[in-house]
Amino acid sequence: MIQLKNSAQISTMMEAGRITGEALLLAREHVREGITTKELDTLIRNYIEKCGAKPSFLGYGGFPGSACISINEEVIHGIPSKNRVLREGDIVKIDVGAFYKGFHGDSARTLPVGKVSEEALRLIEVTRQSFFDGVANMKVGNRIGDIGSAIQHRVEENGFSVVKRYIGHGIGHDLHESPDVPNFGTAGRGTRLCVGMALAIEPMVNIGTEEVYEMPDKWTVKTRDHSLSAHYENTCALTSDGVVITTLVDKSW
Ligand code: MG
Ligand code: MG
Numbered sequence: 001m002i003q004l005k006n007s008a009q010i011s012t013m014m015e016a017g018r019i020t021g022e023a024l025l026l027a028r029e030h031v032r033e034g035i036t037t038k039e040l041d042t043l044i045r046n047y048i049e050k051c052g053a054k055p056s057f058l059g060y061g062g063f064p065g066s067a068c069i070s071i072n073e074e075v076i077h078g079i080p081s082k083n084r085v086l087r088e089g090d091i092v093k094i095d096v097g098a099f100y101k102g103f104h105g106d107s108a109r110t111l112p113v114g115k116v117s118e119e120a121l122r123l124i125e126v127t128r129q130s131f132f133d134g135v136a137n138m139k140v141g142n143r144i145g146d147i148g149s150a151i152q153h154r155v156e157e158n159g160f161s162v163v164k165r166y167i168g169h170g171i172g173h174d175l176h177e178s179p180d181v182p183n184f185g186t187a188g189r190g191t192r193l194c195v196g197m198a199l200a201i202e203p204m205v206n207i208g209t210e211e212v213y214e215m216p217d218k219w220t221v222k223t224r225d226h227s228l229s230a231h232y233e234n235t236c237a238l239t240s241d242g243v244v245i246t247t248l249v250d251k252s253w
Contacts, residue, residue, distance in 0.1 A: 002170060002178045004196030010237045010244065012101045013172070013198060017235050017246025019051045019098040020105030025249055027067070027096070031111045033088045037069040040094065041080030048098045056097025056104050056175050063219065068095040068108075070220065075163060075204050075212050075229040076108075077219040088114035091124065093231045097175060104175045106200045107247035108233035119207065120228055123160060127205040127230040130154040134183070134201050135236055138243050142193050148185030151203045155183075163204035163229070165212055166221065171200045171235055195240050202233030 005013065023044045030043055045066035048055050055066035063079070070078030070093040071086070078084075078093070086092055095108035110124045130151040137146040155162045168181030179191045183203045206212075208227030215222060223229050235246045 002191070002197065003172050004194070005172055005198050005237060006196065007239065009103065009172070010198070010239060013103045013105070013235065013237055014244065014246050016053065016098055016100040016103045017105035017107070018249060019048060019053045019100055020096050020107045020235070021247040021249030023047045023096045023098060024094060024107055024109055027094050028109070028111060031086065031092060031113060033086055033114055035086050036082050037071070037078065037080040037084040037086070038082040040069055041065045041067050044096055051098070051100070053098040053100035056099045056106065060175065069093070070231070072228055073223045073226040075206070075221045075223060076166060076231060077221050079217060079219050086113045089116050091116055091120050091228060091230065093229075095231065095233065102173055104171055105235050105247045106171055106175060106233060107235060108202060108231045109253065110230040110232065122158070123205060123207055123228055123230045126155060126158045126160060127203055127232045130183075130203045130205065131201055131232045131234065134203065135234070135243055135245065138193060138199065138201070138236055138238055140194055140238065143188055144179055144181060144190035144193070145185035146187050147201060148182045149187040152184040155203065155205050161206045161208070161210035163206060163210055163212055166204055168200050168202045168233070171198050193238060195238055198235065198237040200233055200235050202231065204229060204231050
């Protein structure tokens with residue numbers, strides 16, 4: 001069942017979202033060659049806890065980190081480690097959640113480490129654009145398929161592929177709620193959108209094949225052909241005045 005949020009609840013989600021977005025901004029300041037994914041995770045955890053919130057992912061299904069940090073061909077769910085060091089030319093995906101006053105924020109960005117290839121930069125930008133194409137379709141009376149269709153169109157017209165095995169989701173009291181929000185689909189199909197819906201829209205985009213697989217650690221997901229992958233996510237709420245993006249702290253990022 002879809003849990004609709006009233007305006008007071010959406011205001012609280014804005015607070016959880018702000019903490020989530022600020023944790024990502026802090027991580028962005030520290031992404032550079034030589035830092036470990038564990039160090040980034042610790043910065044994120046400390047910031048979230050300093051704000052009086054809890055990292056949504058810590059302990060979720062047994063996940064050992066506060067953020068999912070995935071490098072290059074890793075798509076999502078990378079486990080922070082003191083043995084994973086960022087190198088010049090990498091792209092790193094940082095996915096963060098914060099739970100505050102009973103509500104979650106969930107947001108992800110892909111960052112270049114130093115100088116990266118033109119193709120990697122294009123992948124990151126197309127993934128970001130596809131999110132905004134999706135969110136532009138988050139309107140009362142539209143359907144879930146309108147969001148996914150817009151994302152898929154942007155990605156495929158740029159020659160990349162959308163990951164289909166992992167998708168976006170409703171969000172609120174629980175990190176993952178109904179409805180499912182695929183990053184692909186048919187316009188005009190699926191659940192109708194209405195005021196009070198909160199969705200984590202999160203395109204995952206590969207340069208090569210859409211095929212992915214899970215590593216033996218039971219978390220890290222990689223592209224089958226080891227091509228680069230990018231991820232962009234925000235928590236979005238539909239109000240009578242339109243969409244509010246709770247986790248978008250820096251509007252240009
Ligand atoms: Mg996320
Ligand atoms: Mg999510």
